[in-house]
Amino acid sequence: MSSKAYKRKLDIRSGCIDMSHGSGGRAMAHLISEVFHDSFRNQWLDRGNDQAAFDVGAGRMVMTTDGYVISPLFFPGGNIGSLAVHGTINDVAMAGARPLYLSASFIIEEGFALADLKRIADAMGAAAREAGVSIVTGDTKVVERGKADGVFISTTGIGVVPDGLDLSAEKAGVGDRVLVSGTLGDHGIAVMSSRQNMTFETDVVSDSAALHDLVAAMVAAAGPDIRVMRDPTRGGLAATLNELAQQSKVGFRIDEDAIPVRPAVAAACELLGLDPLYVANEGKLVAVVAPEAAATVLAAMRAHPLGRGAVDIGRVVEDDHRFVQMTTSFGGGRIVDWLSGEQLPRIC
Amino acid sequence: MKYVDEFRDGKLARTLATEIASAVDPAQSYRFMEFCGGHTHAISRYGLEDMLPTNVQMIHGPGCPVCVLPAGRIDMAIQLAERPEVTLCVYGDLMRVPGSQGASLMRAKARGADVRMVYSTLDAIAIAEQEPDREVVFFAIGFETTTPPTAVAIRLAARKKLGNFTVFCNHVLTPSAIQTILESPEIRDIGRVEIDGFIGPAHVSTVIGTQPYEFFAEEFGQPVVIAGFEPVDVMQAILMLVRQVNDGRHEIENQYIRAVTRGGNVRAKAEVADIFELRDQFEWRGLGPVPYSGLRLKAAYADYDAERRFAMTDITAPDNPACECGSILRGAKKPADCKLFGTVCTPETPMGSCMVSSEGACAAHWTYGRFRDLQRKQAS
Amino acid sequence: MARVMLDGVGKVVSVALIEDLKVGDFVVIHVGYALTKIDPEEAERTLAILRELGVAQPEAAS
Numbered sequence: 048m049s050s051k052a053y054k055r056k057l058d059i060r061s062g063c064i065d066m067s068h069g070s071g072g073r074a075m076a077h078l079i080s081e082v083f084h085d086s087f088r089n090q091w092l093d094r095g096n097d098q099a100a101f102d103v104g105a106g107r108m109v110m111t112t113d114g115y116v117i118s119p120l121f122f123p124g125g126n127i128g129s130l131a132v133h134g135t136i137n138d139v140a141m142a143g144a145r146p147l148y149l150s151a152s153f154i155i156e157e158g159f160a161l162a163d164l165k166r167i168a169d170a171m172g173a174a175a176r177e178a179g180v181s182i183v184t185g186d187t188k189v190v191e192r193g194k195a196d197g198v199f200i201s202t203t204g205i206g207v208v209p210d211g212l213d214l215s216a217e218k219a220g221v222g223d224r225v226l227v228s229g230t231l232g233d234h235g236i237a238v239m240s241s242r243q244n245m246t247f248e249t250d251v252v253s254d255s256a257a258l259h260d261l262v263a264a265m266v267a268a269a270g271p272d273i274r275v276m277r278d279p280t281r282g283g284l285a286a287t288l289n290e291l292a293q294q295s296k297v298g299f300r301i302d303e304d305a306i307p308v309r310p311a312v313a314a315a316c317e318l319l320g321l322d323p324l325y326v327a328n329e330g331k332l333v334a335v336v337a338p339e340a341a342a343t344v345l346a347a348m349r350a351h352p353l354g355r356g357a358v359d360i361g362r363v364v365e366d367d368h369r370f371v372q373m374t375t376s377f378g379g380g381r382i383v384d385w386l387s388g389e390q391l392p393r394i395c
Numbered sequence: 396m397k398y399v400d401e402f403r404d405g406k407l408a409r410t411l412a413t414e415i416a417s418a419v420d421p422a423q424s425y426r427f428m429e430f431c432g433g434h435t436h437a438i439s440r441y442g443l444e445d446m447l448p449t450n451v452q453m454i455h456g457p458g459c460p461v462c463v464l465p466a467g468r469i470d471m472a473i474q475l476a477e478r479p480e481v482t483l484c485v486y487g488d489l490m491r492v493p494g495s496q497g498a499s500l501m502r503a504k505a506r507g508a509d510v511r512m513v514y515s516t517l518d519a520i521a522i523a524e525q526e527p528d529r530e531v532v533f534f535a536i537g538f539e540t541t542t543p544p545t546a547v548a549i550r551l552a553a554r555k556k557l558g559n560f561t562v563f564c565n566h567v568l569t570p571s572a573i574q575t576i577l578e579s580p581e582i583r584d585i586g587r588v589e590i591d592g593f594i595g596p597a598h599v600s601t602v603i604g605t606q607p608y609e610f611f612a613e614e615f616g617q618p619v620v621i622a623g624f625e626p627v628d629v630m631q632a633i634l635m636l637v638r639q640v641n642d643g644r645h646e647i648e649n650q651y652i653r654a655v656t657r658g659g660n661v662r663a664k665a666e667v668a669d670i671f672e673l674r675d676q677f678e679w680r681g682l683g684p685v686p687y688s689g690l691r692l693k694a695a696y697a698d699y700d701a702e703r704r705f706a707m708t709d710i711t712a713p714d715n716p717a718c719e720c721g722s723i724l725r726g727a728k729k730p731a732d733c734k735l736f737g738t739v740c741t742p743e744t745p746m747g748s749c750m751v752s753s754e755g756a757c758a759a760h761w762t763y764g765r766f767r768d769l770q771r772k773q774a775s
Numbered sequence: 776m777a778r779v780m781l782d783g784v785g786k787v788v789s790v791a792l793i794e795d796l797k798v799g800d801f802v803v804i805h806v807g808y809a810l811t812k813i814d815p816e817e818a819e820r821t822l823a824i825l826r827e828l829g830v831a832q833p834e835a836a837s
Contacts, residue, residue: 246514248785304405314396314782318804370766377405377626378412379442381763396782398801398813401822410828486806515807517789537806544808547791601803601811631825653818654803654811663792663810 057081062161069155069189082161083151083185086168087175091183099183101148106207111138115200120167122241124234124253125329127200128167132174132182133255133329134280135204140259141276141332143214143266144206149175151202152186156195167198178257180204206259211271218274219295223363224341226334228261228348229254229356231284232312235326240315247318251311256330261353265334268347272340278332283325285383287333288371298366301383303376305360325386335363398653402625403441411630412446418637425451427636428726429594430573432459432754433624439763441626451633454726455749455756457572458596460537461488462748462755463679463724466712468565469494472534475563475705476500476508482526483563484519485534486541487512492751495712516548523552523560532701533562540598542566542690543663546670549692549699561701564691567677569599570607571688575679577615579725590726592636594629595621597651604659608647616645623651670696678711680748681720718747723756730757731768737761779804 057077067074084092091099115131125133132149139146151171155164175182233254240249258278265273275295279287284306288299308316308323316323330353336344341359348354364372371383401407419425429435435455438444444453457463469492476483483500490501490512504510509529513519516533523531535545545562552560573593595608600621608619618639622632632650639646649655670693677689692700701707714720718740719733730736730749740746742758749757777790779802789808790796802809 246787250783310396310782311784314784317396317399318781318784318786368766368769372766375405375440375442376403377408377441377443377446379445380766381440381442382766384762398818401818407825411825414828515789517807540805540810543792543810544789544806547789547808598803598805598810627825631821650821653813653815653821660792660811662794666792 057161059161059165064155064157064159064161064189066157066189069187075187079187082165082168086172087182088172089181089183091181101183104207106209109139109142109144109206109208111135112203113138118196119241120197122253123237125255126167126170127198128171129174130255130329131200131202132171133257135202136178136180136257136259137278139204139206140262141278142208143212143262143273144208146180146204146206146259148205149180149182149202150184151182151200154188154190154195154199156197157189157192159197164198178259212266214273214275216275216291216294219291219297219335219363220274221297221363221365222338223274223335224338224359225299225301225361226336226345226357226359228332228354230307230309231328231331232308232323232326234329236312236315247315249311249315251309254328254330256353258330258332258353261348261351264347264351265344269336269340269343272337273344274335276332276334279328281327282386283327284333285324286386289385291335292369292371298364298369299361299371300364301361301373303373305358307356307358324383399625402623402627404627407627408446408630411634415451415634415637416448418634418641419448419450420641421450423450425591425637425640426454426589427592427594427633428454428456428590430456430458430569431596432752433597434594434629435756435759436754437624437626437629439759443626443629454590457679457682457724458569459752459754461492461752463681464492464536464565465678465680466493466495467710470498470710470712471707472563473498473500473503475532475701475707476503476510480530482509482511482522482529482531483534484511484513484522484531488752489534489536493745516544520548520551520560523557527559529559531560535562536565538567538569538599539602542667543602546666549670549696552699561699561704562692563701566690568688569596571685572679573611575682575685576725591640592618594632595619597622597624600651600655602660602663605647605649605655605657612645612647618645620648621651621655680714681724715746720747720749723749730760737765
């Protein structure tokens with residue numbers, strides 16, 4: 048192995064990943080210490096073990112895992128690193144839980160710029176610190192050029208949900224209200240605008256954010272009256288409501304006029320032939336709450352910076368067919384169906 | 396969004412709905428066909444059927460370019476894409492359109508064919524310039540709206556002397572398809588299907604103008620109202636059609652005056668006329684062969700014709716015999732009348748043309764409107 | 776080529792199919808091409824007719 052060449056510090060400014068960075072030798076040790084430990088910095092990583100041991104407070108443990116393969120890696124409002132941290136925290140938080148620890152596993156393509164990797168790791172470290180969460184263990188693998196697309200990140204998150212709280216997808220009941228925490232479609236449009244062949248310009252930035260603090264405020268306001276929460280990521284609001292309809296064996300009736308969409312997102316969707324209801328979000332949540340608690344939860348959401356634009360968009364209805372129906376801004380009705388295949392621009 | 400939001404205003408639409416309700420003769424039924432997929436989409440997407448009196452029925456016509464492309468042409472495109480030297484550039488809609496035996500460009504791509512999604516013909520030109528070692532073929536489909544952009548690309552390729560750019564031409568003409576529907580036995584002879592008027596295309600008409608439709612008003616005694624793609628446009632067009640029927644008129648009226656003139660886009664028409672010529676006939680999925688309904692490149696542009704460069708041979712592939720798309724496209728049947736609808740034929744696994752794109756009659760009904768069938772079933 | 780703007784979103788499209796285009800004109804866009812100009816006077820005329828139908832709701836168009 049070419050360990051000699053790596054006795055010096057990593058050339059983060061202009062160097063790039065080669066196969067030795069995944070070989071288990073000194074190059075890998077340098078990479079882990081100078082990129083990941085430096086960015087994530089916490090007491091568990093400092094001990095240098097292959098695992099982390101930690102205390103978990105009272106309550107039930109929550110665990111989730113997620114893979115990030117986004118293209119492009121950098122987009123307005125974030126990058127794959129901040130997205131991985133936020134996304135995993137959010138999946139934990141949607142149980143009403145407080146996220147505590149994350150793991151991060153990297154699959155890196157040979158030739159990937161160290162400067163980019165450091166930017167990504169820094170963004171992860173910053174996102175985790177800001178959320179009060181630690182990335183306590185991880186793994187690095189390097190694959191040959193062409194076998195990956197820059198870098199893939201897998202994260203696992205652990206959190207604790209307070210006793211007495213049991214949010215779950217089968218709990219949406221007829222009459223419950225549906226709340227969303229703000230404008231829809233920002234993330235998807237921001238990412239698409241930075242794709243090479245899309246060639247449209249917009250100042251829309253991704254809404255990527257950790258939502259656990261917003262969730263804590265909602266739980267404090269009306270914990271047991273919140274039936275279920277979910278972050279409408281891939282497939283957008285449409286996919287989330289259809290999933291909940293199936294799992295709770297109900298239907299939804301939502302009101303198009305109430306659904307918040309930024310004018311620029313609406314305009315980009317118009318130009319691309321997309322529907323904002325199917326576009327991904329990374330910093331928004333959908334909450335189904337008991338009707339009597341809806342106003343309280345909404346007020347708690349609006350008092351939080353990440354829920355300022357929260358609105359009530361509709362209700363849970365009885366429906367043997369599990370349809371998500373929408374009253375259009377026109378007064379007519381339509382189904383908001385699952386996405387079929389990929390959402391593709393229409394040509395006519 | 397200027398000139399968009401105004402024409403999506405719910406209040407205006409409700410005013411129009413009231414006006415339509417008071418204009419219709421309750422003793423009469425009004426059956427209007429919207430030819431274009433764009434209109435089908437607007438009707439379904441905004442739930443316009445809920446705002447119309449029950450005796451006003453919309454029939455979804457064949458004006459979805461992806462939907463009417465026959466399986467054989469998809470098979471031909473797949474064969475082309477499977478050639479190692481070829482990069483096939485396609486509009487995104489085409490990726491999932493089924494060829495025969497479940498084949499699609501998306502599956503071909505998964506198996507290694509170089510199929511790339513483009514947003515404009517100019518993207519395909521750019522790929523041809525950037526990758527001179529690849530044979531870049533643009534899979535051209537669509538009506539009079541997408542034909543001029545293909546013409547511009549061919550002219551540009553000729554000017555740049557791009558030797559590695561060709562077009563697989565599948566462009567079709569709107570008026571010939573309308574004529575085929577009006578001449579189909581269900582409508583003309585048997586009188587089983589009654590169409591009381593047409594909503595004419597929006598984008599297509601910006602190019603060809605209102606003049607080509609004059610023939611239909613005269614020859615077939617059919618009222619035609621050219622309408623924009625926004626829901627208020629569609630509602631206003633329906634009101635105009637109702638009034639024509641009530642008055643016994645059959646005229647060409649233009650609701651979309653903000654974008655459509657009688658002569659259309661002269662420059663675009665000239666581009667098309669210079670580069671393309673009529674085929675004797677072209678097959679439409681659901682309608683079968685339609686005379687003088689398709690275009691091909693003129694001999695002067697043979698160098699840019701993929702069918703000639705790659706000596707492509709025609710493939711015809713039969714539609715599923717149980718598929719009712721043909722009758723649905725002519726207005727003789729509704730999506731729910733088809734045995735395949737919602738059973739084996741869904742947007743995930745489309746069997747027939749109407750389920751292929753979100754603008755097809757069946758896909759639009761499945762995606763946005765199928766709750767109405769269930770409501771009807773429960774009511775009866 | 777020309778840049779079109781829609782509520783803050785910009786896109787570069789071909790204007791090869793249109794004559795006499797000026798900065799500030801409104802166009803119909805399709806597959807990356809401007810297909811035709813929108814005539815603001817005719818648009819207003821259409822809206823005026825529609826608004827007349829609903830004289831009770833003069834604020835109808837936003």
